[in-house]
Amino acid sequence: MDTDQLLTTDQAAEILNVPPGTMRWWRYQQTGPKAFRLGGRKVMYKRSDVMAWLERQYSEQVLAP
Numbered sequence: 810m811d812t813d814q815l816l817t818t819d820q821a822a823e824i825l826n827v828p829p830g831t832m833r834w835w836r837y838q839q840t841g842p843k844a845f846r847l848g849g850r851k852v853m854y855k856r857s858d859v860m861a862w863l864e865r866q867y868s869e870q871v872l873a874p
Contacts, residue, residue, distance in 0.1 A: 814856040815847070821854040825863065 821842065822829045835841025836852070842862035847853045 811856070816854045816856055816859065818844075818852055818854070821859050824856075824859055 816824070818829050818832045822832045825832075825842075832841060836844050842854055843858040844852050844854050
C-alpha cells in the first residue's frame with residue numbers, strides 16, 4: 810500500500826470510520842489529520858498523515874486496563 814497515496818475527504822473518512830462532515834469539522838477546528846488543497850480547490854489528505862494522526866489519537870487516548 811502506498812503510504813503517500815492521496816485521499817479525498819470521503820476516503821479519509823472511510824478509513825477513520827467517521828462521516829465526511831466530521832472530517833470537514835475537524836479541518837475547520839484544525840484538530841484532524843493534515844489536509845491540503847490540490848489545485849486550489851479540492852481538499853486532499855495523504856494516507857501517511859491520516860495514519861499518523863490516528864496513531865497519535867490512539868497513543869493519547871488509550872484507556873488503562
